[in-house]
Amino acid sequence: MKLTDLTITQAHEGLKNKEFSAVELTKAYLDQIKHKDTKMDAYLSLTEDLAIGQAKAADRKIAEEKDFPLLCGVPSSIKDSILVEGQQATAGSKILENYVAPYDATVIDRLKKQGAVILGKTNTDEFTMGVSTENSAFKVTKNPHDLTRVAGGSSGGPAASVAANQACYALGSDTGGSIRLPASFCGVAGLNPTYGAVSRYGAIALASSLDQIGPIARNVEDIKTVFKTISGKDPLDATSADYIFAQSDIKIKGLKIGVPKEYFKKGIDLEVENIIKNAIRKAEQNGAKIIQISLPNTEYAIACYYIIVPSEASANLARYDGIKYGLSDQSPENLLGVYLKSRGEGFGPEPKRRILIGTYSLSSGYYDAYYKKAQEIRELIRQDFRDAFEKVDLIFSPVSPIPAFKIGEKVDDPLSMYLMDVYTCPVKLAGIPALSLPAGKIGKLPVGLQIIGNYFEENKILGVASLLEKVLQ
Ligand code: GLN
Numbered sequence: 001m002k003l004t005d006l007t008i009t010q011a012h013e014g015l016k017n018k019e020f021s022a023v024e025l026t027k028a029y030l031d032q033i034k035h036k037d038t039k040m041d042a043y044l045s046l047t048e049d050l051a052i053g054q055a056k057a058a059d060r061k062i063a064e065e066k067d068f069p070l071l072c073g074v075p076s077s078i079k080d081s082i083l084v085e086g087q088q089a090t091a092g093s094k095i096l097e098n099y100v101a102p103y104d105a106t107v108i109d110r111l112k113k114q115g116a117v118i119l120g121k122t123n124t125d126e127f128t129m130g131v132s133t134e135n136s137a138f139k140v141t142k143n144p145h146d147l148t149r150v151a152g153g154s155s156g157g158p159a160a161s162v163a164a165n166q167a168c169y170a171l172g173s174d175t176g177g178s179i180r181l182p183a184s185f186c187g188v189a190g191l192n193p194t195y196g197a198v199s200r201y202g203a204i205a206l207a208s209s210l211d212q213i214g215p216i217a218r219n220v221e222d223i224k225t226v227f228k229t230i231s232g233k234d235p236l237d238a239t240s241a242d243y244i245f246a247q248s249d250i251k252i253k254g255l256k257i258g259v260p261k262e263y264f265k266k267g268i269d270l271e272v273e274n275i276i277k278n279a280i281r282k283a284e285q286n287g288a289k290i291i292q293i294s295l296p297n298t299e300y301a302i303a304c305y306y307i308i309v310p311s312e313a314s315a316n317l318a319r320y321d322g323i324k325y326g327l328s329d330q331s332p333e334n335l336l337g338v339y340l341k342s343r344g345e346g347f348g349p350e351p352k353r354r355i356l357i358g359t360y361s362l363s364s365g366y367y368d369a370y371y372k373k374a375q376e377i378r379e380l381i382r383q384d385f386r387d388a389f390e391k392v393d394l395i396f397s398p399v400s401p402i403p404a405f406k407i408g409e410k411v412d413d414p415l416s417m418y419l420m421d422v423y424t425c426p427v428k429l430a431g432i433p434a435l436s437l438p439a440g441k442i443g444k445l446p447v448g449l450q451i452i453g454n455y456f457e458e459n460k461i462l463g464v465a466s467l468l469e470k471v472l473q
Pocket of ligand 1: 128130131153154173174175177178179206309421
């Protein structure tokens with residue numbers, strides 16, 4: 001086995017048994033990236049000096065402490081919308097092209113305290129708006145299983161880096177599906193945590209009432225390890241919850257699994273449907289009780305999401321004015337001119353589209369008809385899930401209606417991109433956790449099963465996923 005094939009747990013064992021050092025492991029990854037990433041474009045920048053420095057420090061820690069942390073000396077990649085002190089943080093946008101993060105996000109601080117190694121910053125759709133990384137201002141990340149196809153988005157860089165053994169694990173973020181969808185397309189596991197389970201401090205915001213940082217990894221065990229490290233209360237994020245992720249014994253036998261009928265209506269690819277139904281059958285064969293459920297307001301989720309997210313985005317993106325951060329065009333004579341020019345040059349088409357939609361739906365005279373209405377629908381969607389979790393422990397569904405599509409296939413049709421979020425965005429509107437677990441392949445293209453849980457029930461999701469991943473492989 002190559003060093004870059006190892007999971008976190010395996011790498012930890014190897015480090016513990018002195019089979020290799022953290023510096024050797026880190027160099028193996030950096031080599032792999034330099035050889036393979038020119039074709040795949042998962043990384044926007046390498047943080048080589050930081051990585052080698054961290055690996056050396058990890059080797060010292062390993063020499064001194066018998067029970068060093070699981071993540072100590074293990075190399076990761078970080079989505080470029082998450083701040084790592086002293087490193088670039090573009091969020092995939094030209095407006096932040098030369099922006100250097102002045103501090104660490106809380107999740108990075110927590111990783112560093114464990115002795116983690118950070119290899120580099122990975123590609124994302126601009127301000128994490130998208131499903132394919134085609135909205136990145138810099139490059140399109142290719143799918144490691146088929147380079148003519150997208151890796152998914154917006155955390156396409158993080159997911160591809162893990163799938164192609166260019167990082168042992170990664171941090172991504174999920175506002176409407178951005179961890180689960182690329183994880184599904186790339187054949188790796190990805191967790192969208194309960195809203196509030198992980199601090200958002202130091203994550204460049206898209207929509208603050210939905211954004212969550214979460215792990216992407218090769219297996220469920222590794223997801224647990226990273227999630228345990230990054231989750232929990234943070235005084236720097238008032239929306240973070242007093243939550244300690246603890247693992248307990250979960251059994252599939254007797255567990256009630258809901259299958260929402262609205263998620264298998266027209267629009268879903270038949271082969272995707274077969275893979276998901278097969279996973280459901282496998283759960284049943286292992287003792288789960290399968291129950292048909294209804295989430296009646298599913299059909300309004302996309303419309304609701306694409307009012308709320310642009311509204312919040314239009315407010316969050318107001319700070320990029322050409323003065324405070326990043327790109328600044330000082331050629332105009334007055335301040336308004338500087339704002340207009342800098343924003344005009346710095347933002348790509350998707351952020352502009354969302355700023356327009358968001359500003360419109362928040363403006364007086366339209367607020368009640370759009371934003372307020374969307375908030376009411378959001379409550380109905382929350383209630384759908386609350387009702388469902390009265391009857392079942394977990395919900396199984398597809399992550400995406402189709403597998404990874406061809407690069408360029410949908411770029412001229414933003415609506416068809418938005419529709420890709422149909423199974424992932426309702427979860428976000430409710431604020432509940434969900435995992436994408438590799439469930440099978442169509443040809444060489446991976447397909448993920450979505451396992452949805454109730455608030456703060458990551459333990460149940462991950463417990464069942466651990467058992468299922470063995471039978472699905
Ligand atoms: N595709 C969704 C959007 O464009 C989700 C993005 C995300 O989760 N960051 O808004």
